[in-house]
Amino acid sequence: MPLMAPPDASPVLSDALQRACERLARAGILDPVVDAELLAAHALGIGRGQVQAAAARGDEVTERDAAQFDALVQRRAAREPLQHITGLAPFRHLELEVGPGVFVPRPETEILAQIAIDALVASASPAPIAVDLGTGSAAIALAMATEVPHARVHAAENSVDAFIWAKQNAARIGADNVRLAFIDLADAFAELDGTVSVVVSNPPYVPDAAVPRDPEVRLFDPPEALYGGLDGLDVVRTISRVGLRLAHPGGVLAIEHGELQGADIRSLLAADGWRAAATHPDLTHRDRVTTAVRP
Numbered sequence: 675m676p677l678m679a680p681p682d683a684s685p686v687l688s689d690a691l692q693r694a695c696e697r698l699a700r701a702g703i704l705d706p707v708v709d710a711e712l713l714a715a716h717a718l719g720i721g722r723g724q725v726q727a728a729a730a731r732g733d734e735v736t737e738r739d740a741a742q743f744d745a746l747v748q749r750r751a752a753r754e755p756l757q758h759i760t761g762l763a764p765f766r767h768l769e770l771e772v773g774p775g776v777f778v779p780r781p782e783t784e785i786l787a788q789i790a791i792d793a794l795v796a797s798a799s800p801a802p803i804a805v806d807l808g809t810g811s812a813a814i815a816l817a818m819a820t821e822v823p824h825a826r827v828h829a830a831e832n833s834v835d836a837f838i839w840a841k842q843n844a845a846r847i848g849a850d851n852v853r854l855a856f857i858d859l860a861d862a863f864a865e866l867d868g869t870v871s872v873v874v875s876n877p878p879y880v881p882d883a884a885v886p887r888d889p890e891v892r893l894f895d896p897p898e899a900l901y902g903g904l905d906g907l908d909v910v911r912t913i914s915r916v917g918l919r920l921a922h923p924g925g926v927l928a929i930e931h932g933e934l935q936g937a938d939i940r941s942l943l944a945a946d947g948w949r950a951a952a953t954h955p956d957l958t959h960r961d962r963v964t965t966a967v968r969p
Protein backbone atom coordinates (compact mmCIF):
# COMPACT_ATOMS: atom_id res chain seq x y z
CA MET A 675 0.00 0.00 0.00
CA PRO A 676 1.58 3.36 -1.01
CA LEU A 677 2.27 5.71 1.88
CA MET A 678 1.96 8.83 -0.24
CA ALA A 679 -1.01 9.82 -2.43
CA PRO A 680 -0.16 9.87 -6.13
CA PRO A 681 0.35 13.38 -7.62
CA ASP A 682 -2.96 14.92 -8.69
CA ALA A 683 -3.90 14.04 -12.25
CA SER A 684 -4.57 16.94 -14.63
CA PRO A 685 -8.23 17.94 -14.90
CA VAL A 686 -10.15 16.14 -17.64
CA LEU A 687 -12.08 18.53 -19.92
CA SER A 688 -15.22 16.38 -20.13
CA ASP A 689 -15.43 16.24 -16.32
CA ALA A 690 -15.01 19.99 -16.06
CA LEU A 691 -17.74 20.47 -18.68
CA GLN A 692 -20.06 18.13 -16.84
CA ARG A 693 -19.57 20.00 -13.56
CA ALA A 694 -20.07 23.34 -15.34
CA CYS A 695 -23.33 22.13 -16.93
CA GLU A 696 -24.68 21.04 -13.56
CA ARG A 697 -23.74 24.35 -11.98
CA LEU A 698 -25.26 26.41 -14.81
CA ALA A 699 -28.43 24.31 -14.80
CA ARG A 700 -28.79 24.90 -11.05
CA ALA A 701 -28.44 28.64 -11.72
CA GLY A 702 -31.37 28.47 -14.16
CA ILE A 703 -29.42 28.83 -17.41
CA LEU A 704 -31.71 27.71 -20.24
CA ASP A 705 -29.14 25.82 -22.32
CA PRO A 706 -26.27 24.93 -19.98
CA VAL A 707 -24.46 22.65 -22.43
CA VAL A 708 -24.14 25.38 -25.04
CA ASP A 709 -23.01 27.97 -22.51
CA ALA A 710 -20.52 25.58 -20.86
CA GLU A 711 -18.97 24.68 -24.23
CA LEU A 712 -18.76 28.32 -25.33
CA LEU A 713 -17.17 29.35 -22.03
CA ALA A 714 -14.66 26.50 -22.28
CA ALA A 715 -13.87 27.58 -25.84
CA HIS A 716 -13.28 31.13 -24.59
CA ALA A 717 -11.11 29.96 -21.68
CA LEU A 718 -9.02 27.69 -23.90
CA GLY A 719 -8.86 30.08 -26.86
CA ILE A 720 -10.28 27.52 -29.29
CA GLY A 721 -13.58 27.02 -31.14
CA ARG A 722 -16.65 25.27 -29.70
CA GLY A 723 -16.25 22.37 -32.14
CA GLN A 724 -12.67 21.85 -30.91
CA VAL A 725 -13.95 21.78 -27.31
CA GLN A 726 -16.47 19.09 -28.24
CA ALA A 727 -13.79 17.06 -30.03
CA ALA A 728 -11.31 17.41 -27.14
CA ALA A 729 -13.97 16.38 -24.61
CA ALA A 730 -14.91 13.34 -26.72
CA ARG A 731 -11.22 12.28 -26.85
CA GLY A 732 -10.95 12.56 -23.06
CA ASP A 733 -8.31 15.32 -23.28
CA GLU A 734 -6.87 16.86 -20.14
CA VAL A 735 -6.45 20.60 -19.58
CA THR A 736 -3.88 22.50 -17.55
CA GLU A 737 -4.71 23.54 -13.99
CA ARG A 738 -4.50 27.15 -15.17
CA ASP A 739 -7.04 26.65 -17.98
CA ALA A 740 -9.34 24.71 -15.65
CA ALA A 741 -9.23 27.55 -13.09
CA GLN A 742 -9.88 30.11 -15.81
CA PHE A 743 -12.87 28.09 -17.09
CA ASP A 744 -14.19 27.76 -13.54
CA ALA A 745 -14.02 31.52 -13.02
CA LEU A 746 -16.01 32.12 -16.23
CA VAL A 747 -18.63 29.55 -15.20
CA GLN A 748 -18.96 31.27 -11.84
CA ARG A 749 -19.69 34.59 -13.57
CA ARG A 750 -22.26 32.97 -15.84
CA ALA A 751 -23.89 31.19 -12.89
CA ALA A 752 -24.36 34.69 -11.40
CA ARG A 753 -26.35 35.34 -14.61
CA GLU A 754 -23.88 37.71 -16.25
CA PRO A 755 -24.73 37.53 -19.98
CA LEU A 756 -22.60 35.06 -21.93
CA GLN A 757 -21.83 37.83 -24.43
CA HIS A 758 -20.48 40.13 -21.70
CA ILE A 759 -18.17 37.35 -20.52
CA THR A 760 -16.84 36.49 -23.97
CA GLY A 761 -17.02 40.17 -25.04
CA LEU A 762 -18.62 39.19 -28.34
CA ALA A 763 -22.14 38.82 -29.71
CA PRO A 764 -22.92 37.20 -33.06
CA PHE A 765 -25.34 39.11 -35.28
CA ARG A 766 -26.06 37.72 -38.75
CA HIS A 767 -22.57 37.36 -40.31
CA LEU A 768 -21.01 39.83 -37.88
CA GLU A 769 -19.26 39.48 -34.54
CA LEU A 770 -19.86 42.55 -32.43
CA GLU A 771 -18.04 43.68 -29.33
CA VAL A 772 -20.38 44.19 -26.40
CA GLY A 773 -20.17 44.77 -22.67
CA PRO A 774 -21.52 46.98 -19.89
CA GLY A 775 -23.57 49.93 -21.16
CA VAL A 776 -24.76 48.49 -24.45
CA PHE A 777 -27.78 46.35 -25.35
CA VAL A 778 -26.72 42.85 -26.42
CA PRO A 779 -28.08 42.28 -29.96
CA ARG A 780 -30.64 39.48 -30.07
CA PRO A 781 -31.30 36.78 -32.68
CA GLU A 782 -34.88 38.03 -33.18
CA THR A 783 -33.50 41.39 -34.32
CA GLU A 784 -31.87 39.58 -37.24
CA ILE A 785 -35.41 39.38 -38.70
CA LEU A 786 -35.78 43.17 -38.44
CA ALA A 787 -32.39 43.60 -40.12
CA GLN A 788 -33.46 41.19 -42.90
CA ILE A 789 -36.62 43.21 -43.56
CA ALA A 790 -34.58 46.43 -43.72
CA ILE A 791 -31.99 44.81 -46.00
CA ASP A 792 -34.68 43.45 -48.33
CA ALA A 793 -36.28 46.90 -48.55
CA LEU A 794 -32.90 48.50 -49.31
CA VAL A 795 -32.12 45.92 -52.00
CA ALA A 796 -35.58 46.50 -53.54
CA SER A 797 -35.02 50.27 -53.68
CA ALA A 798 -34.75 51.71 -57.19
CA SER A 799 -32.07 54.15 -56.05
CA PRO A 800 -28.44 53.33 -56.98
CA ALA A 801 -27.41 54.56 -53.50
CA PRO A 802 -30.39 54.09 -51.18
CA ILE A 803 -30.24 55.75 -47.76
CA ALA A 804 -31.05 53.89 -44.55
CA VAL A 805 -31.42 55.29 -41.05
CA ASP A 806 -31.11 53.21 -37.86
CA LEU A 807 -32.66 54.97 -34.85
CA GLY A 808 -31.20 53.84 -31.49
CA THR A 809 -28.32 51.89 -32.93
CA GLY A 810 -26.79 50.49 -29.69
CA SER A 811 -23.88 48.25 -30.72
CA ALA A 812 -24.57 49.33 -34.35
CA ALA A 813 -25.76 45.79 -35.10
CA ILE A 814 -28.52 46.70 -37.56
CA ALA A 815 -26.59 49.59 -39.12
CA LEU A 816 -23.50 47.45 -39.76
CA ALA A 817 -25.57 44.53 -41.07
CA MET A 818 -27.23 46.88 -43.59
CA ALA A 819 -23.96 48.56 -44.54
CA THR A 820 -22.07 45.32 -45.11
CA GLU A 821 -24.88 43.35 -46.75
CA VAL A 822 -25.99 46.23 -48.99
CA PRO A 823 -22.67 47.91 -49.81
CA HIS A 824 -24.24 50.36 -52.25
CA ALA A 825 -26.45 51.75 -49.45
CA ARG A 826 -25.50 54.69 -47.25
CA VAL A 827 -26.38 54.12 -43.62
CA HIS A 828 -26.87 56.75 -40.91
CA ALA A 829 -27.29 55.64 -37.30
CA ALA A 830 -28.34 57.63 -34.22
CA GLU A 831 -27.60 56.84 -30.57
CA ASN A 832 -27.80 59.07 -27.48
CA SER A 833 -26.22 56.88 -24.80
CA VAL A 834 -22.54 57.70 -24.32
CA ASP A 835 -21.63 54.14 -23.36
CA ALA A 836 -23.52 52.55 -26.24
CA PHE A 837 -22.07 55.08 -28.69
CA ILE A 838 -18.53 54.09 -27.71
CA TRP A 839 -19.33 50.41 -28.40
CA ALA A 840 -20.95 51.38 -31.74
CA LYS A 841 -17.85 53.34 -32.77
CA GLN A 842 -15.62 50.44 -31.78
CA ASN A 843 -17.69 47.99 -33.83
CA ALA A 844 -17.78 50.25 -36.86
CA ALA A 845 -13.99 50.59 -36.71
CA ARG A 846 -13.56 46.83 -36.23
CA ILE A 847 -15.78 45.98 -39.20
CA GLY A 848 -14.48 48.80 -41.30
CA ALA A 849 -17.56 49.64 -43.36
CA ASP A 850 -17.06 53.05 -44.97
CA ASN A 851 -20.75 53.57 -45.81
CA VAL A 852 -21.91 54.04 -42.19
CA ARG A 853 -22.15 57.31 -40.29
CA LEU A 854 -22.73 57.13 -36.55
CA ALA A 855 -24.16 60.22 -34.88
CA PHE A 856 -24.33 60.92 -31.17
CA ILE A 857 -27.79 62.47 -31.20
CA ASP A 858 -31.29 62.08 -29.81
CA LEU A 859 -33.26 60.16 -32.40
CA ALA A 860 -36.04 62.76 -32.18
CA ASP A 861 -33.66 65.28 -33.77
CA ALA A 862 -31.90 62.91 -36.12
CA PHE A 863 -30.68 63.83 -39.57
CA ALA A 864 -32.84 66.82 -40.64
CA GLU A 865 -30.49 67.11 -43.64
CA LEU A 866 -31.87 63.77 -44.90
CA ASP A 867 -35.55 64.76 -44.67
CA GLY A 868 -37.58 63.25 -47.52
CA THR A 869 -34.66 61.20 -48.92
CA VAL A 870 -34.54 58.02 -46.83
CA SER A 871 -35.57 54.64 -48.31
CA VAL A 872 -35.55 52.65 -45.06
CA VAL A 873 -36.04 53.84 -41.49
CA VAL A 874 -35.39 51.00 -39.08
CA SER A 875 -35.42 50.82 -35.30
CA ASN A 876 -35.29 48.37 -32.44
CA PRO A 877 -36.36 50.90 -29.82
CA PRO A 878 -36.84 50.52 -26.08
CA TYR A 879 -40.37 49.04 -25.92
CA VAL A 880 -40.82 47.40 -22.53
CA PRO A 881 -43.63 49.05 -20.49
CA ASP A 882 -42.09 50.72 -17.43
CA ALA A 883 -43.90 48.41 -15.00
CA ALA A 884 -43.03 45.18 -16.86
CA VAL A 885 -39.69 44.36 -15.28
CA PRO A 886 -38.02 41.60 -17.35
CA ARG A 887 -37.84 38.17 -15.71
CA ASP A 888 -34.34 37.21 -16.89
CA PRO A 889 -31.55 38.64 -14.69
CA GLU A 890 -29.33 39.00 -17.79
CA VAL A 891 -31.81 41.57 -19.14
CA ARG A 892 -32.96 43.13 -15.86
CA LEU A 893 -29.48 43.62 -14.43
CA PHE A 894 -27.18 43.99 -17.43
CA ASP A 895 -29.04 45.59 -20.37
CA PRO A 896 -29.05 49.39 -19.94
CA PRO A 897 -32.48 50.68 -18.77
CA GLU A 898 -32.52 53.30 -21.55
CA ALA A 899 -32.41 50.41 -24.05
CA LEU A 900 -35.38 48.64 -22.46
CA TYR A 901 -38.10 50.88 -21.09
CA GLY A 902 -40.47 52.87 -23.27
CA GLY A 903 -42.92 54.54 -20.88
CA LEU A 904 -46.30 53.48 -19.51
CA ASP A 905 -47.34 51.33 -22.48
CA GLY A 906 -43.79 50.88 -23.82
CA LEU A 907 -44.59 52.87 -26.96
CA ASP A 908 -43.26 56.36 -26.16
CA VAL A 909 -40.19 55.99 -28.38
CA VAL A 910 -42.23 54.24 -31.09
CA ARG A 911 -44.48 57.33 -31.28
CA THR A 912 -41.41 59.52 -31.78
CA ILE A 913 -40.02 57.14 -34.40
CA SER A 914 -43.30 57.29 -36.34
CA ARG A 915 -43.07 61.10 -36.50
CA VAL A 916 -39.35 61.14 -37.28
CA GLY A 917 -39.79 58.42 -39.90
CA LEU A 918 -42.48 60.42 -41.71
CA ARG A 919 -40.08 63.35 -41.86
CA LEU A 920 -37.11 61.28 -43.07
CA ALA A 921 -38.68 58.82 -45.53
CA HIS A 922 -39.36 59.66 -49.16
CA PRO A 923 -42.76 58.66 -50.58
CA GLY A 924 -42.68 54.86 -50.85
CA GLY A 925 -39.97 54.65 -48.16
CA VAL A 926 -40.31 51.86 -45.61
CA LEU A 927 -40.46 52.02 -41.82
CA ALA A 928 -39.60 48.85 -39.85
CA ILE A 929 -39.88 48.73 -36.05
CA GLU A 930 -39.22 45.86 -33.66
CA HIS A 931 -41.60 45.47 -30.71
CA GLY A 932 -43.01 43.13 -28.07
CA GLU A 933 -45.20 40.25 -29.13
CA LEU A 934 -48.41 41.92 -27.89
CA GLN A 935 -47.76 45.40 -29.33
CA GLY A 936 -48.38 44.80 -33.05
CA ALA A 937 -52.02 45.96 -33.16
CA ASP A 938 -51.35 49.15 -31.16
CA ILE A 939 -48.37 50.03 -33.35
CA ARG A 940 -50.32 49.45 -36.57
CA SER A 941 -53.05 51.77 -35.25
CA LEU A 942 -50.66 54.52 -34.22
CA LEU A 943 -48.80 54.34 -37.53
CA ALA A 944 -52.07 54.46 -39.50
CA ALA A 945 -53.26 57.41 -37.39
CA ASP A 946 -50.00 59.25 -38.17
CA GLY A 947 -50.55 58.72 -41.92
CA TRP A 948 -48.41 55.66 -42.74
CA ARG A 949 -50.02 53.15 -45.07
CA ALA A 950 -49.95 49.34 -45.42
CA ALA A 951 -48.97 48.76 -41.78
CA ALA A 952 -48.29 45.04 -41.34
CA THR A 953 -46.89 42.95 -38.51
CA HIS A 954 -44.42 40.09 -39.05
CA PRO A 955 -43.59 37.14 -36.75
CA ASP A 956 -40.15 36.04 -35.56
CA LEU A 957 -38.83 32.47 -35.80
CA THR A 958 -40.83 31.52 -32.71
CA HIS A 959 -44.03 32.73 -34.43
CA ARG A 960 -44.38 35.71 -32.09
CA ASP A 961 -45.28 39.10 -33.56
CA ARG A 962 -41.97 40.98 -33.64
CA VAL A 963 -41.73 43.61 -36.40
CA THR A 964 -44.22 46.08 -37.85
CA THR A 965 -43.59 47.71 -41.20
CA ALA A 966 -45.35 50.54 -42.99
CA VAL A 967 -44.90 52.60 -46.13
CA ARG A 968 -44.63 56.39 -46.43
CA PRO A 969 -47.50 57.65 -48.64
Ligand SMILES: C[S@@+](CC[C@H](N)C(=O)[O-])C[C@H]1O[C@@H](n2cnc3c(N)ncnc32)[C@H](O)[C@@H]1O
Nearest residue numbers: 777779808809810831832833858859876877899
Ligand atom coordinates in the same frame (compact mmCIF):
# COMPACT_ATOMS: atom_id res chain seq x y z
C1 LIG B 1 -33.23 47.98 -27.65
S1 LIG B 1 -31.77 48.88 -27.88
C2 LIG B 1 -31.40 48.39 -29.55
C3 LIG B 1 -29.95 48.50 -29.93
C4 LIG B 1 -29.62 47.94 -31.31
N1 LIG B 1 -30.29 48.68 -32.35
C5 LIG B 1 -29.99 46.48 -31.40
O1 LIG B 1 -30.98 46.16 -32.06
O2 LIG B 1 -29.31 45.65 -30.81
C6 LIG B 1 -32.37 50.55 -28.06
C7 LIG B 1 -31.28 51.59 -28.23
O3 LIG B 1 -31.90 52.86 -28.43
C8 LIG B 1 -31.16 53.83 -27.73
N2 LIG B 1 -32.05 54.98 -27.48
C9 LIG B 1 -33.10 55.03 -26.63
N3 LIG B 1 -33.68 56.24 -26.69
C10 LIG B 1 -32.97 56.97 -27.60
C11 LIG B 1 -33.07 58.31 -28.10
N4 LIG B 1 -34.02 59.14 -27.67
N5 LIG B 1 -32.18 58.71 -29.03
C12 LIG B 1 -31.21 57.87 -29.48
N6 LIG B 1 -31.06 56.60 -29.03
C13 LIG B 1 -31.93 56.16 -28.12
C14 LIG B 1 -30.71 53.12 -26.46
O4 LIG B 1 -29.63 53.78 -25.84
C15 LIG B 1 -30.36 51.75 -27.03
O5 LIG B 1 -29.03 51.70 -27.44
